[in-house]
Amino acid sequence: MSALAMAIFFRGMSPEELAVLTDAMMRSGAQLDTASVPAPKIDKHSTGGIGDKVSLPLAPLVASCGVAVPMISGRGLGITGGTLDKLESIPGYRTQLSTGEFLDVLQKCGCSIIGQTAELAPADKKLYALRDVTGTVPSIPLISASIMSKKLAEGLDGLVLDVKWGKGAFMKTRKQARELAQTMMEIGRRMGKRMAALITDMNQPLGRTVGNALEIVETVETLQGRGPKDLLKITLELAWHMLRLAGRAADRKAALKLLRQQIRSGAALEKFREMVRLHGGSLDAIDNVSSLSTARLRAEHKAARSGYVAEVDAEVLGKACIVLGAGRRQVTDRIDHAVGLSAIIKVGEKVESGQPLAVLHANDQTRLDEAGAILKDGFAIADEPPAPRRLIAETISED
Amino acid sequence: MSALAMAIFFRGMSPEELAVLTDAMMRSGAQLDTASVPAPKIDKHSTGGIGDKVSLPLAPLVASCGVAVPMISGRGLGITGGTLDKLESIPGYRTQLSTGEFLDVLQKCGCSIIGQTAELAPADKKLYALRDVTGTVPSIPLISASIMSKKLAEGLDGLVLDVKWGKGAFMKTRKQARELAQTMMEIGRRMGKRMAALITDMNQPLGRTVGNALEIVETVETLQGRGPKDLLKITLELAWHMLRLAGRAADRKAALKLLRQQIRSGAALEKFREMVRLHGGSLDAIDNVSSLSTARLRAEHKAARSGYVAEVDAEVLGKACIVLGAGRRQVTDRIDHAVGLSAIIKVGEKVESGQPLAVLHANDQTRLDEAGAILKDGFAIADEPPAPRRLIAETISED
Numbered sequence: 001m002s003a004l005a006m007a008i009f010f011r012g013m014s015p016e017e018l019a020v021l022t023d024a025m026m027r028s029g030a031q032l033d034t035a036s037v038p039a040p041k042i043d044k045h046s047t048g049g050i051g052d053k054v055s056l057p058l059a060p061l062v063a064s065c066g067v068a069v070p071m072i073s074g075r076g077l078g079i080t081g082g083t084l085d086k087l088e089s090i091p092g093y094r095t096q097l098s099t100g101e102f103l104d105v106l107q108k109c110g111c112s113i114i115g116q117t118a119e120l121a122p123a124d125k126k127l128y129a130l131r132d133v134t135g136t137v138p139s140i141p142l143i144s145a146s147i148m149s150k151k152l153a154e155g156l157d158g159l160v161l162d163v164k165w166g167k168g169a170f171m172k173t174r175k176q177a178r179e180l181a182q183t184m185m186e187i188g189r190r191m192g193k194r195m196a197a198l199i200t201d202m203n204q205p206l207g208r209t210v211g212n213a214l215e216i217v218e219t220v221e222t223l224q225g226r227g228p229k230d231l232l233k234i235t236l237e238l239a240w241h242m243l244r245l246a247g248r249a250a251d252r253k254a255a256l257k258l259l260r261q262q263i264r265s266g267a268a269l270e271k272f273r274e275m276v277r278l279h280g281g282s283l284d285a286i287d288n289v290s291s292l293s294t295a296r297l298r299a300e301h302k303a304a305r306s307g308y309v310a311e312v313d314a315e316v317l318g319k320a321c322i323v324l325g326a327g328r329r330q331v332t333d334r335i336d337h338a339v340g341l342s343a344i345i346k347v348g349e350k351v352e353s354g355q356p357l358a359v360l361h362a363n364d365q366t367r368l369d370e371a372g373a374i375l376k377d378g379f380a381i382a383d384e385p386p387a388p389r390r391l392i393a394e395t396i397s398e399d
Numbered sequence: 400m401s402a403l404a405m406a407i408f409f410r411g412m413s414p415e416e417l418a419v420l421t422d423a424m425m426r427s428g429a430q431l432d433t434a435s436v437p438a439p440k441i442d443k444h445s446t447g448g449i450g451d452k453v454s455l456p457l458a459p460l461v462a463s464c465g466v467a468v469p470m471i472s473g474r475g476l477g478i479t480g481g482t483l484d485k486l487e488s489i490p491g492y493r494t495q496l497s498t499g500e501f502l503d504v505l506q507k508c509g510c511s512i513i514g515q516t517a518e519l520a521p522a523d524k525k526l527y528a529l530r531d532v533t534g535t536v537p538s539i540p541l542i543s544a545s546i547m548s549k550k551l552a553e554g555l556d557g558l559v560l561d562v563k564w565g566k567g568a569f570m571k572t573r574k575q576a577r578e579l580a581q582t583m584m585e586i587g588r589r590m591g592k593r594m595a596a597l598i599t600d601m602n603q604p605l606g607r608t609v610g611n612a613l614e615i616v617e618t619v620e621t622l623q624g625r626g627p628k629d630l631l632k633i634t635l636e637l638a639w640h641m642l643r644l645a646g647r648a649a650d651r652k653a654a655l656k657l658l659r660q661q662i663r664s665g666a667a668l669e670k671f672r673e674m675v676r677l678h679g680g681s682l683d684a685i686d687n688v689s690s691l692s693t694a695r696l697r698a699e700h701k702a703a704r705s706g707y708v709a710e711v712d713a714e715v716l717g718k719a720c721i722v723l724g725a726g727r728r729q730v731t732d733r734i735d736h737a738v739g740l741s742a743i744i745k746v747g748e749k750v751e752s753g754q755p756l757a758v759l760h761a762n763d764q765t766r767l768d769e770a771g772a773i774l775k776d777g778f779a780i781a782d783e784p785p786a787p788r789r790l791i792a793e794t795i796s797e798d
Contacts, residue, residue, distance in 0.1 A: 002401040003534075006401075
């Protein structure tokens with residue numbers, strides 16, 4: 001398998017070969033039988049980024065429209081955060097459910113977010129361990145087979161991909177991101193799934209928070225209709241494609257109207273509360289989110305000059321968060337759910353000298369100081385406003 | 400190591416990388432300390448072919464000129480014969496000597512031909528096993544490191560390569576053969592060894608016999624001065640380069656004169672007898688070679704038409720010999736030393752319809768019939784004489 005991984009690394013795979021590999025990996029373990037859930041099953045996969053908490057508002061929002069979202073998520077590693085770590089900052093939330101429990105939650109509330117189980121696509125974990133020691137992790141076909149074998153074992157009808165590009169993403173260019181998206185879509189299509197993909201900007205963090213509990217706070221705010229614009233925009237756009245693949249949306253305009261209505265009415269937030277409750281999580285934490293953000297030390301990172309924010313470097317902010325303790329350098333590292341960054345300024349915004357660019361949350365003065373020093377490289381301020389950027393760079397869909 | 404082999408297979412190695420790999424493989428086990436042998440130590444390596452018994456007359460011929468030849472040889476696999484198998488058709492000849500015994504024979508008679516020992520370059524055997532199952536055997540850098548790590552562990556001063564190209568060789572084109580030769584020479588040079596290489600034709604078998612005992616017969620005939628022209632020519636040319644690398648030859652003309660003299664005087668044959676005797680082999684078998692060729696059944700393969708021999712396909716003749724039992728399909732196969740082909744016609748010779756093109760030696764009628772059927776594809780006869788071929792296509796040397 002090591003030799004095969006290396007051969008694929010250098011030579012790539014034909015679409016047919018890749019579909020066969022993915023299928024074999026998917027069949028290496030159990031496949032989720034979702035027949036007991038009558039609604040169409042659509043999931044979303046993001047290739048990960050800094051402040052990417054989209055799954056958290058998205059799953060309940062889509063579920064509130066009658067589409068089932070059986071979502072198996074990952075943990076954070078390196079600068080990229082993980083949905084499971086964020087959910088575990090809600091006291092009591094269980095990310096490890098049995099298959100029976102998972103299906104039960106899915107039937108009751110239409111969405112469930114859990115961690116990878118040993119039963120689904122176990123070949124992926126073994127192959128990943130070999131790729132890790134042979135330098136074959138950064139291979140688009142191997143990444144695609146890894147993601148798709150796990151996702152397709154969930155018993156889905158369709159899958160929407162959020163493939164991120166930029167400083168805070170695994171894919172550093174839009175071209176690479178597009179290639180990864182197209183490769184995964186081709187696998188999905190060959191395996192009879194409806195597919196769509198967005199290529200989105202991950203040069204600056206998504207939303208205004210990076211951290212675990214801090215991102216839960218922002219999730220709840222988003223479901224309350226007062227979240228940051230960029231997070232809401234990506235969430236709505238992914239949700240529309242999920243409804244479309246489920247056959248539950250006539251057109252984009254009607255879908256967006258419905259989705260906004262589900263937020264305004266509180267239906268989406270109520271769905272999130274229901275999912276948290278069914279996972280054993282504390283509703284007090286959701287209903288009073290300020291209780292989640294409990295780091296002992298806070299400090300403002302201030303602008304050294306006035307001007308327009310030209311750059312907020314997602315990678316640098318991600319590194320600062322690791323120093324604060326919000327992320328892992330190694331899989332075995334423990335994380336501190338309370339720490340991170342909030343009130344992060346966005347590219348294009350105007351600032352005065354001395355105005356805060358972000359707020360640091362820490363539980364250790366040394367780490368706070370170190371993260372503050374790192375952040376000095378995280379922001380660029382210019383005299384002129386920067387050229388506008390496209391948050392959603394491309395949409396790839398079949399119809 | 401599997402992943403590394405695959406990476407090398409697809410990407411090759413820089414000369415420096417390859418020298419480092421070869422050095423590491425060489426140092427994975429013991430290295431022969433030949434300091435007790437005062438003569439310069441020069442070996443020859445052939446990449447193998449059909450009827451390639453050159454080592455057998457060459458080692459004693461060169462040793463008779465005062466150059467030590469510490470030769471570690473291999474067994475046959477597939478259509479290619481092995482020097483050890485040929486030697487073992489001499490009753491009593493021991494190919495597995497201890498290091499002490501090997502040095503003792505080398506001191507006493509100046510040449511010794513033994514089998515690979517577990518002590519020298521053990522990494523090669525392990526890496527080869529991985530290459531075998533990962534499809535990375537046909538890689539010029541990996542082949543070169545394998546050969547050179549074993550050869551350089553012999554404690555040599557210099558090495559002459561006989562890199563064969565054509566139907567009966569591992570390298571099917573002259574270009575590939577040249578690349579392999581140059582790659583091995585570069586490794587040797589970087590490790591401080593004097594190197595030379597011949598690129599030689601292996602489209603038709605070398606000499607007029609293919610088999611084990613049959614090739615010993617031809618070896619003795621060659622050392623008696625009545626061997627086939629092509630075998631003698633390659634042997635003399637390789638011997639001259641070995642003398643040259645040892646600093647024992649002023650020029651080619653003088654060297655060839657000396658070498659022919661060593662054959663004419665019987666000195667080379669006497670050296671062969673001495674080596675066989677020191678290895679425990681029967682001198683009766685050498686002095687009365689007809690006793691070696693004892694297959695029960697013989698049959699002539701006859702020309703279907705008159706004309707000039709345009710092609711004698713080494714690969715086809717090699718396959719016929721495997722069917723007769725002279726070679727191995729798998730490493731575990733036992734071989735029959737008596738069987739094979741003799742009196743093989745050479746390209747360019749004129750034949751009449753019904754004249755024998757080769758004599759088959761077999762111990763089983765079914766195998767004899769099957770080999771005879773295979774041989775039908777082994778010869779081409781044309782009206783016109785074929786264009787002359789160059790037996791020694793190229794010589795690569797440093798000076």
